[in-house]
Amino acid sequence: MTLRAVLAGTGSALPRTRVSNAELAERVDTSDEWIVERTGIRFRHVAEPDETTATLGAAAAREALAAAGLEPSDIGLIILATATPDNTFPASATKVQALLGAPDCIAFDVAAVCSGFLYALSVADSMLRTGAAKHALVIGSETFSRILDWEDRATCVLFGDGAGAVVLSAEDVADDRGILATRLHAEGQYCDMLYVDGGPSTTGTVGHVRMQGREVFRHAVTNLAAVLGEVLADVGLSASDVDWVVPHQANKRIIDATAKKLGLPAERVVLTVDQHANTSAASVPLALDLAVRDGRIRRGDLVVLEAMGGGFTWGAAILRI
Ligand code: UT7
Numbered sequence: 001m002t003l004r005a006v007l008a009g010t011g012s013a014l015p016r017t018r019v020s021n022a023e024l025a026e027r028v029d030t031s032d033e034w035i036v037e038r039t040g041i042r043f044r045h046v047a048e049p050d051e052t053t054a055t056l057g058a059a060a061a062r063e064a065l066a067a068a069g070l071e072p073s074d075i076g077l078i079i080l081a082t083a084t085p086d087n088t089f090p091a092s093a094t095k096v097q098a099l100l101g102a103p104d105c106i107a108f109d110v111a112a113v114c115s116g117f118l119y120a121l122s123v124a125d126s127m128l129r130t131g132a133a134k135h136a137l138v139i140g141s142e143t144f145s146r147i148l149d150w151e152d153r154a155t156c157v158l159f160g161d162g163a164g165a166v167v168l169s170a171e172d173v174a175d176d177r178g179i180l181a182t183r184l185h186a187e188g189q190y191c192d193m194l195y196v197d198g199g200p201s202t203t204g205t206v207g208h209v210r211m212q213g214r215e216v217f218r219h220a221v222t223n224l225a226a227v228l229g230e231v232l233a234d235v236g237l238s239a240s241d242v243d244w245v246v247p248h249q250a251n252k253r254i255i256d257a258t259a260k261k262l263g264l265p266a267e268r269v270v271l272t273v274d275q276h277a278n279t280s281a282a283s284v285p286l287a288l289d290l291a292v293r294d295g296r297i298r299r300g301d302l303v304v305l306e307a308m309g310g311g312f313t314w315g316a317a318i319l320r321i
Contacts, residue, residue, distance in 0.1 A: 004178030005128040007321055008070070008135070009167040011063025012289040013056045014276070015047040021157070030153045040252025044160030044277035047143045054086045054095035056163035057141030060285070061096055064137065067292075068167040072102035075167075076133025079124050080109050081116025081140045081281035083310070084147055088200050096139065106132065113194070114248050114309025115184075116140055116281030117164070121305070121317055122182035128170040139165040140281035147196055149208035158250070159209070160277035164285025177320045181234035183227050184315040190219065194310035220254045220308045225261040227316040228306055235318055237302070239263050244297050248307030249273035249283040258306075270296070280309065297321060 020043050021032035035041050047056070057080055065072065080093035091109040106127075112119040117140035124136045141163035148156045171178065193215045198207020224247070232238060239262045247255045249272050259269050272287040279286060284305050291297040301321045308314035 001172040001174055003129050003170060004173050005125040005136070005168040006171045006173065006178040007166055007319060008169040009064045009066070009068030010165070010285065010289040010292045011060045011065070011067060012162065012164045012286045013059035013063070014162045015045040015051045015056065017046050017048060018043050019046050024157055028150065028153050028156060030157050035157050038253070039158060040273050041158065041277045042274045045162055046145045047161040051143070051161070052086045053082050053084050053141045053143050054092045054099060056143070056161070057092060057139045057165065058096045058099035060141065060163035060165035061100060061137050061139055063289070064165040064167045068169070070135060070167060072100040074135050075102050075137050076105050077124060077127055077136035078102070078105060078107040079120040079136065079138050081112065081120040082109060082142055083111060083113045083116065083280055084143045085109060092141065093139070112309065112313045113311060114250065114278070114280045114283070115307045115311070115313040115315050117284045118182070118305060118307045118315035118317060119184055119313070121179070122184055122315065124168055125179045125182055128168055134170050136168045137165060138168060139163060140283070140285045142280040142282045144209070144280055147206060147209055152208070154213060155209050155211050158278050160279050162276055162279040162282045162286050164282050164289050166285055166288065179317060179319045181231045182315065182317040183230045183234070185223065185227060186311050186313045188311060190312045191310070193312070217251065217254060219312055220250065221257045221261065223308050223312070223314045224254070224258045224306050227314055228258070228262055228304060231304060231316045231318040241302055242268065242304055243301035244268055244270060244291060244303045246270045246284055246288045246291065246303060246305045248309070249276060249287055250278045283307070
């Protein structure tokens, strides 16, 4: 028997308001055609003032707990990945804990931008396997609309708001269920390629997203293909063994190019970028929840998750459902 972090449930939450490319083009100098051709994005959800990273995260967490058949009191660990916390502090994870009515447990945020969910998943996996908790909530939740410069058409059309969550349970398994391997990377010399031009310790403001899109694109395809190769090698499997890839949903062209590099057919890639745009740390758990709920991802499937974002940071995980 091996102690592993096993996926027990998934959930997600999207803001009430959905904005199409055509609606965006009414206030930004852009077009549906440009956005679809360059990114594959058609819609994004945008949070209203009463919808925050913590409220969306808590809504996704409630769904994941229900799917796992667990109560908030069963949770010993909450890790929330975000670049758009409700407040500079406390951690939005503690606000989610309060909203859920979960008693004393471990709760903290992880900041790795679009790779945040992979970082959070990897930390939770390690903590569950060393006995820190029996059940963990791992959440990716973002309200990126709050940090977009709506005058900068090169960035504001790309992002959306939302949350995704998973419950992981530490289980002694006799087979290969659970998280089998994770890999994380960061190369801080590229931190100026994708960043927010504000912060508590520098400007004292929240700031706006700035990005050198072409450079990010180039690094994303190379790094994501490499890290997927790493997790597959870690478990001695190849791309043909993979049932589903759940990639970070930044750009359909990045997703297609990465899958092609690895020889993964498009039918095995979960795609939500058209509906949600780039929801940063929320994108992977949102897409995972969608594919679990619509019956594509089933018990026994081999699934790989990957993401890359500001820092640069990137990572991947491989798990048997
Ligand atoms: O999680 C990671 C986060 N980020 C990413 O993954 C993004 C990675 N990068 C990308 O996805 C792409 O680089 C973009 C979609 C951001 C941009 O695509 P691109 O093919 O690299 O376009 P570009 O930035 O080189 O711009 C091409 C043209 C420019 O016009 P000129 O100079 O050729 O006349 C831009 O001004 O497109 C123009 N442009 C737009 N036009 C209409 C830029 N944004 C827009 C827009 N609507 N929204």
